[in-house]
Amino acid sequence: xxxxxxxxxxLDVRKLYKEFVLHTVDGRTVEALNGISLTVSAGEHxxxxxxxxxxxxxxxxxxxxxxxxxxxxxxxxxxxxxxxxLVGLTDAELATxxxxxxxxVSQFLRAAPRRSTLDIVAKSGMQRGMDIxxxxxxxxxxxxxxxxxxxxxxxxxxxxxxxxxxxxxLAAGTISPPRLLLLDEPVSALDPSNREAALELIDTLxxxxxAVLAVFHDIEAMExxxxxxxVLQHGxxxxxxxxxxxxxxxxxxxx
Amino acid sequence: MSPIITPEWVLxxxxxxxxxxxxxxxxxxxxxxxxxxxxxxxxxxxxxxWDVSFEVAAGEALGVVGESGSGKSTVMRCIxxxxxxxxxxxxxxxxxxxxxxxxxxxxxxxxxxxxxxxxVVYQDPxxxxxxxxxxxxNIAAPLTAAGLRNFGAIRHRxxxxxxxxxxxxxxxxxxxxSFSGGMRQRVQLAKALANRPPIVLLDEPTTGLDAxxxxxxxxxxxGLLEEFGLAAVVVSHDFSVxxxxxxxxxxxxxxxxxxxxxxxxxxxxxxHPYSQKLVSAARS
Numbered sequence: 001x002x003x004x005x006x007x008x009x010x011l012d013v014r015k016l017y018k019e020f021v022l023h024t025v026d027g028r029t030v031e032a033l034n035g036i037s038l039t040v041s042a043g044e045h046x047x048x049x050x051x052x053x054x055x056x057x058x059x060x061x062x063x064x065x066x067x068x069x070x071x072x073x074x075x076x077x078x079x080x081x082x083x084x085x086l087v088g089l090t091d092a093e094l095a096t097x098x099x100x101x102x103x104x105v106s107q108f109l110r111a112a113p114r115r116s117t118l119d120i121v122a123k124s125g126m127q128r129g130m131d132i133x134x135x136x137x138x139x140x141x142x143x144x145x146x147x148x149x150x151x152x153x154x155x156x157x158x159x160x161x162x163x164x165x166x167x168x169x170l171a172a173g174t175i176s177p178p179r180l181l182l183l184d185e186p187v188s189a190l191d192p193s194n195r196e197a198a199l200e201l202i203d204t205l206x207x208x209x210x211a212v213l214a215v216f217h218d219i220e221a222m223e224x225x226x227x228x229x230x231v232l233q234h235g236x237x238x239x240x241x242x243x244x245x246x247x248x249x250x251x252x253x254x255x
Numbered sequence: 256m257s258p259i260i261t262p263e264w265v266l267x268x269x270x271x272x273x274x275x276x277x278x279x280x281x282x283x284x285x286x287x288x289x290x291x292x293x294x295x296x297x298x299x300x301x302x303x304x305w306d307v308s309f310e311v312a313a314g315e316a317l318g319v320v321g322e323s324g325s326g327k328s329t330v331m332r333c334i335x336x337x338x339x340x341x342x343x344x345x346x347x348x349x350x351x352x353x354x355x356x357x358x359x360x361x362x363x364x365x366x367x368x369x370x371x372x373x374x375v376v377y378q379d380p381x382x383x384x385x386x387x388x389x390x391x392x393n394i395a396a397p398l399t400a401a402g403l404r405n406f407g408a409i410r411h412r413x414x415x416x417x418x419x420x421x422x423x424x425x426x427x428x429x430x431x432x433s434f435s436g437g438m439r440q441r442v443q444l445a446k447a448l449a450n451r452p453p454i455v456l457l458d459e460p461t462t463g464l465d466a467x468x469x470x471x472x473x474x475x476x477x478g479l480l481e482e483f484g485l486a487a488v489v490v491s492h493d494f495s496v497x498x499x500x501x502x503x504x505x506x507x508x509x510x511x512x513x514x515x516x517x518x519x520x521x522x523x524x525x526x527h528p529y530s531q532k533l534v535s536a537a538r539s
Contacts, residue, residue: 023528024535065517067524082258091503091517092312093259110519112499114474123481 010211016072271343276300374447380439437468
């Protein structure tokens with residue numbers, strides 16, 4: 001292999017395209033990503049900005065491979081320093097990475113219903129190689145950090161509020177820091193004080209060296225957490241830079 | 256070699272095919288998803304499944320989805336040995352280190368596998384249980400088949416299994432026919448786990464149950480798969496079952512595998528026209 005990689009990079013996306021072919025609608029095609037290239041290094045928090053439909057969530061899903069990219073490469077640096085192209089991995093290989101090195105937290109909880117809060121979070125820890133008692137302890141710590149009332153820990157997650165579910169989701173996604181954390185509006189349903197705790201947690205992870213690629217709809221969260229902002233438009237990178245200038249430019253364009 | 260170490264398979268199915276009736280290369284060419292039929296027009300033979308391959312690791316559940324008649328239950332029955340197989344191979348890690356094609360084993364050796372290697376949970380409990388016999392008696396059958404002779408030990412193990420699958424112990428000596436559908440499935444699960452097999456095949460395990468009962472049985476199955484680290488094949492047309500139990504899936508249509516994918520990818524970004532139709536029908 002002759003490809004060159006910067007060893008500080010955790011994620012190196014190259015010319016990623018995603019096109020949906022809708023066979024149920026006479027084979028109509030919908031383009032979501034039109035050749036996105038971007039990198040995220042360890043300890044960097046890259047915030048994706050842009051209007052809805054610009055491709056922010058599609059990019060996260062295409063990296064995590066909930067969407068299967070049409071073409072392009074998604075290089076990911078493994079713990080041992082080797083780079084693998086996530087696009088070309090087998091399903092079983094990807095499932096293994098998801099359980100251990102790549103975390104994805106969306107705004108919706110996708111856990112089995114009728115399962116207790118602590119269980120969901122602990123299970124995620126066990127996937128990352130913790131034994132059951134360590135996982136339960138770590139789950140308790142994670143839930144405490146996010147101020148989730150202890151009375152709710154043994155309650156089935158399906159009966160909880162949107163904000164409570166989001167915190168379970170975040171706790172599960174961060175119980176054992178992954179190498180790469182993909183965040184899609186993870187705090188959208190949280191009230192100010194809980195939102196603050198969640199942002200604090202994400203910030204801490206970044207400082208611990210996790211590579212974070214995130215979508216937040218509020219500018220404030222981006223200003224606070226991002227080390228770099230990448231603005232997407234029509235499925236490509238429009239411009240990028242330091243948070244303050246980039247967000248100011250974005251605000252200017254919006255006006 | 257890949258730098259990512261994935262868990263080793265415990266069940267490997269390779270090029271499995273089942274045709275009802277005589278068949279030629281032409282029967283295969285004239286059937287399948289592209290042809291829109293599994294029936295060979297010239298011979299009338301049915302190509303129920305063809306070229307089905309997959310691997311399942313311990314602690315992993317693979318989903319097999321498709322409409323009725325797509326061949327998913329045929330695949331399961333071929334692996335279980337309920338049905339003869341026309342072509343292909345099936346390997347179990349626990350048998351000869353995975354080097355033996357179990358399809359070449361004698362009928363009696365195949366039946367032996369069902370005692371402690373491959374457990375099957377059927378949609379219809381009448382297939383997996385003797386309804387005229389008590390719950391305890393049904394579970395005693397595989398235990399005695401595995402060589403357990405002591406009456407007290409058998410009863411003790413049966414009661415352990417029934418309490419794990421949440422069947423009230425005061426029903427242990429009632430005939431299964433007197434049980435509700437959900438309870439019969441719980442007895443089937445207890446029987447399936449009796450000799451701690453590494454592999455379990457589940458064929459529409461909650462289809463036909465009331466929603467609330469199905470939810471309870473599903474929770475139980477999920478718990479058992481995790482607790483025992485089973486390699487599972489889950490055959491279902493119900494995407495909520497597939498989503499809850501599996502990480503990877505294959506989609507079957509007219510006897511062929513038309514798509515294989517991670518379960519979340521199949522649900523959000525199905526590729527094959529048939530998969531798209533199936534997912535959009537389930538999600539609307």
